[in-house]
Amino acid sequence: MINGENPAERERVVADLDQLPGGSDFNRPNVARMYDYYLGGKNHFPADRAAADKVIELSKGHVREAVLENRAFLARAVRHLARERGIRRFLDLGAGLPTQGNVHEIALETAPDALVAYVDNDRVVASHGRALLAGDPRVRFLEADLRRPADIVALVEREAFPLDRPVGVLMVACLHFVPDEEDPAGIVARYRDLLPPGSHIVISHVSSDPVPGAMAAAGGVYNHANAPFEARRREEIARFFEGLDMVEPGLVPLNEWRPDPDAPPLRGAFLPVLGGVGVCS
Template identity: 45%
Template sequence: MPRFKPPPFMKRAGDAYTPELTWIDPDKASIARVYSYYLGGKDHFAADREMANYAESVVPGVTALAMGNRAFVQRATRYLAAERGIGQFLDIGSGLPTDGNVHEIAHESVPDARVVYIDNDPIVLAHGRALLADNRTTLVLRNDLTRPQDVLTEAERTGLLDLDRPVALMLGGILHHLSDSQDPDGIARRLRDALAPGSCLVVSHFCEPDSARFPEDAERARRLQAAFLERLKTGMWRSPEQIRGYFGDWHLVEPGVVPLNRWRPLPPDAKSLGSYTMPPRNENLIVGGVAVKP
């Protein structure tokens, strides 16, 4: 693959900027960078913007799905730290840093909370390391959800996480980027089984609505999945039953697995992180929940 001149956003990684980043294919869209674009970030290439705009043109409102997912993760993080006192977080598929990261929200309630971010995009690694250079309680590692044992081993090896104590496992908007052949259910099970009682699991996932009850939403989901698979080669809309299966026999926190807008929403006039509410047309297209290991 030919080298290219690194754009400013790659150079902003500072001391974490490394030569291998110049081997990234700028013509291939990245999930992390597309997501960053939807959230108003600046760390993306033309291919990422093209993919994001294409999906938005196919089904207007897809940008709101990314924003709604981010708000849900923020509310779930605040709940886990403030109400359950969780002090360890493993965030897989964390994406590029933006305002209201998991460690920032966790530290509001648990100042010494330890957070390990996992992502397979080298740009995420570079930016995360630059951002967290002076942070002794938070790290970002390059690894892949499809290798759950490697993820767990490396996360524990950092010394930040003790898997014999409760951990919050964050799988926000990542399992839907695994195909059925990659066995997302088995991956979720292996991760759950490795965690101690009292651990918590956060999952958000693209949802395929019941076509009999919500025919228009089901058609929107079908068109979005086709767009994602065409351009990103990933992105699966699964049934509510399949998504609930990722939690296994863990105890779901009220209100259960629901459209993200309905998971412990903040008052409409709230200005805190996590207060964003998606337009109603998107409500049935992405769901999430939090569960506790008995």
């Protein structure tokens, strides 16, 4: 059972999921629940924990530092967009399970008039997200596939907010679950072309450069999950930002993107996750 904060609510969510077409396969590792486990959350099952523990072993424990740095990067990027760039509409693609430090919490704390739409194509994630986020008209959780930009833009305009002003689009730790044959760079480019000028695209992505062997082994673990995993070289990740104006300091390890003054040093020698923010012209 999903271990949420409200026992009655989580039981209702799981019961609802069992009524979905085809039921719910909780015996197969799920990348959103594995991520929640890395973060120390409570929304996971034995299959998720077993797969995540293999990745933790392969990474010598550094995957947990990487996901924490990813959440910290997400928070800094959202605050920067809300405070410095005047962004009031946020679209979080491949959002995963709601956890601490969510986009809407950060955005609304900075700008109470912000609107946030989460998007995920996992029906388990979407059902759980809708249940946890119900009640705030400024927040929506939509079930859709980030690989279909035109469909998502239409859905957001219909269900969440009109795209008549710049939007902050977050593709944080999701593109490494889109294989090369599905053209992730082309997907980003289509969002770039569909978004209003002045929109910002935030991307973080696992890099294979420092430890290619370990990354390949981690990919083997994820082959048994609900989505494949593909770490990429820096030059491949840089392609996602083509046609965008990069916000300083550009594409860098996450801990180097506008770090907080009191940020603790890395426990490991390096962080194999790159991130950056680009602006649509």
